[in-house]
Amino acid sequence: xKFLCIDCDEVMTFAERELPGDGTLAAVFECPDCGxxxxxxxxxxxxxxxxxxxxQVGGRTVPDQPLELVRSSVTTGDEQAFxxxxxxxxxxxxxxxxxxRLQGVPGFVRGMVKKIYGEYAVERGIEEITPEIMxxxxxxxxxxxx
Amino acid sequence: xxxxxRKVRTYHEVADPDSEDIVGQIEAQRSKLVGRLAxxxxxxxxASGKGGVGKSAxxxxxxxxxxxxxxxxxxxxxxxxxxxxxxxxGAERTPLVVSEHGVEPAVGAAGVKLMSMxxxxxxxxxxxxxxxxxxxxxxxxxxxxxxxxxLLADVVxxxxxxxxxxxxxxxxxxxxxxxxxxxxxxxxxxxxxSEAARRAVGRTVRQAHGTGIxxxxxxANMTAHECPDCGxxxxxxxADGAARLATETGLELxxxxxxEPRFAVATDAGRPLVLEAPESPAARELGRLATKLANAxxxxx
Numbered sequence: 001x002k003f004l005c006i007d008c009d010e011v012m013t014f015a016e017r018e019l020p021g022d023g024t025l026a027a028v029f030e031c032p033d034c035g036x037x038x039x040x041x042x043x044x045x046x047x048x049x050x051x052x053x054x055x056q057v058g059g060r061t062v063p064d065q066p067l068e069l070v071r072s073s074v075t076t077g078d079e080q081a082f083x084x085x086x087x088x089x090x091x092x093x094x095x096x097x098x099x100x101r102l103q104g105v106p107g108f109v110r111g112m113v114k115k116i117y118g119e120y121a122v123e124r125g126i127e128e129i130t131p132e133i134m135x136x137x138x139x140x141x142x143x144x145x146x
Numbered sequence: 147x148x149x150x151x152r153k154v155r156t157y158h159e160v161a162d163p164d165s166e167d168i169v170g171q172i173e174a175q176r177s178k179l180v181g182r183l184a185x186x187x188x189x190x191x192x193a194s195g196k197g198g199v200g201k202s203a204x205x206x207x208x209x210x211x212x213x214x215x216x217x218x219x220x221x222x223x224x225x226x227x228x229x230x231x232x233x234x235x236g237a238e239r240t241p242l243v244v245s246e247h248g249v250e251p252a253v254g255a256a257g258v259k260l261m262s263m264x265x266x267x268x269x270x271x272x273x274x275x276x277x278x279x280x281x282x283x284x285x286x287x288x289x290x291x292x293x294x295x296x297l298l299a300d301v302v303x304x305x306x307x308x309x310x311x312x313x314x315x316x317x318x319x320x321x322x323x324x325x326x327x328x329x330x331x332x333x334x335x336x337x338x339x340s341e342a343a344r345r346a347v348g349r350t351v352r353q354a355h356g357t358g359i360x361x362x363x364x365x366a367n368m369t370a371h372e373c374p375d376c377g378x379x380x381x382x383x384x385a386d387g388a389a390r391l392a393t394e395t396g397l398e399l400x401x402x403x404x405x406e407p408r409f410a411v412a413t414d415a416g417r418p419l420v421l422e423a424p425e426s427p428a429a430r431e432l433g434r435l436a437t438k439l440a441n442a443x444x445x446x447x
Contacts, residue, residue, distance in 0.1 A: 077267060
């Protein structure tokens, strides 16, 4: 999906994501020429159907994770079902606040989420993950709900 | 009237062809699955089309026996909503290790590598998906199929001689499973002598014939009851549906497994009968079935 600023004949660029509630994803786009903004509101039912295919709308931002669909979509999973091995490609520290926030993620998917944040940090040379880094990663990678 | 002169460009004129690559994502899923199964010598689907015929118990016993005979065996519980294979194979519920290569399978009786939703769900909880509050049925099939794809593609099966897939009951679910699999070496269709089973499994046979699978065997379960005291054997059903099904479809009846109370007891205890009581009539017949399966080639249908 693309948005074209008709007056400028320019493709609007992604500016930010928001989660206003009820499963809606709001993606804000901006015209690089005139600065006009618009928000695309996804229909939660349509988005879910596509993600159920294992497809990431907008393209993959992180590598395919093992049992990604199961871990991100099952609501009755066992908190202790998985033991995720630590990152092999580098190390990264977690600030106390970031670690506390990570604890808020259900145990069923926590290891996978931690790995994604870890890889994000390692790839960018970030030594410590803070809540701010988590926010930035969520936005950059499109990790809504993580 | 003003003539409209504005021309809006097309998606492909403005989009980077690699930006979303939905087709590429689907192809990547497929290629991951094919790659994962490439080291598996024989892919066997155990299906029925009728619930309650003992398909999972047959799968568990076959897997355990073939493994006991020294072959490398894996088993997938394709019944996401009623998983039972892990318990039947006595797999311990320990956290599944996730590495960069995928999820390490659990290990059941005789060293069978195993994956089941039973190992993933909270104890006793039904499988529930995160989905919109209304019309959840719209998503159910898509999510279920995606989960089966992940059980196949995301588990570190390694090199196996056999991977047995316990398919969920129902021709619809079997069809989706068969679509996911790049190749199926053998399809075992489990039935009982009952007329109800004959009719239901008959539909599955018809479906299977349309898929081009060359090796299909019928397995009749619960054919007779053998008295544990006097040894006298009596038919479990008055009908001879399994034999009729074989005649009608031209498929060979690969095995006729009698019912034994200890079969049920061993299954419930997670100790496959073929290991627990290998000399029992049911275990001996399962042994013949395992041999037949191991020797089956693509021209034995």
